[in-house]
Amino acid sequence: MLVGKQLSQGYGRHTVFRGLDIDVRxxxxxxxxxNGAGKTTLLRTLATVQPPRDGRLTIDGREVRxxxxxxxxxRQIGFLxxxxGFEPGMRVRDFVRYGAWLRGLPPDGWAPAATTALGHVGLTDEAAKKMGRLSGGMRQRAAIAWAIVGQPxxxxxDEPTVGLDPQQRLRFRDIIAGLTDTTVLLSTHLIDDVDAICDRVVVMHAGEIRFAGPTDELKALDDSSMPGHTPLERAYMSLLPVEERDR
Incomplete structure (x- = not known):
């Protein structure tokens, strides 16, 4: 669905990654x-926000050139x-409709698409509220609705659960699990979220992909000598250099 071949990206003279291959299914x-592995830059590149310096990006079988x-x-990508950014005085439904407009949906589809997306994240009753009046958790759910409006x-x-409490994170997992027939790439530092909802894992460090495969295959690399409380945590830590494990 989303394939990058020999991608290179950077800012000014700084290269974030070079010759990177990724296949998101x-x-x-x-x-x-x-931090600093290149995850955000990779997401921006895959979202076509930042064209790659080199390499090929293919989305749904079509190369983006x-x-x-x-x-x-x-039109097929929801990027959060x-x-x-948001205007505090903007109502939630208008915020999500704005996402529909950005994605290129026809005007007569904005309202129904926003209604569907808000229902998916459990914010139907808050549709008329202003964004600035929402709690942090509700605001994050509105942002997810913005990203999924129009069913991309x-x-x-990118780090969608930052600042959410445990109950809100559980709700987030349910939302993501409900995105059937969708290709989702979730950047996070919370390994238990990955363990709970991810079919596959990509591990990056210093602009390189150290692992890409099913979650169970990463768990199989569990090393009891590594720091961590779960097989997935210890396996992840085993892929990082010693200096990263000690941070």
């Missing part, structure tokens, strides 16, 4: 890695950055 894939092709691809085939989420 239908289902939920967790993207793990320490121009800005026109990127605009077409974005870690820090998303690919959903990219």
């Amino acid at each position: 239908p289902g939920v894939t967790g993207l793990l890695g320490p 121009s800005e026109a092709e990127a605009r077409t691809a974005r 950055p870690q820090r998303f 085939r690919v959903v990219l989420l």
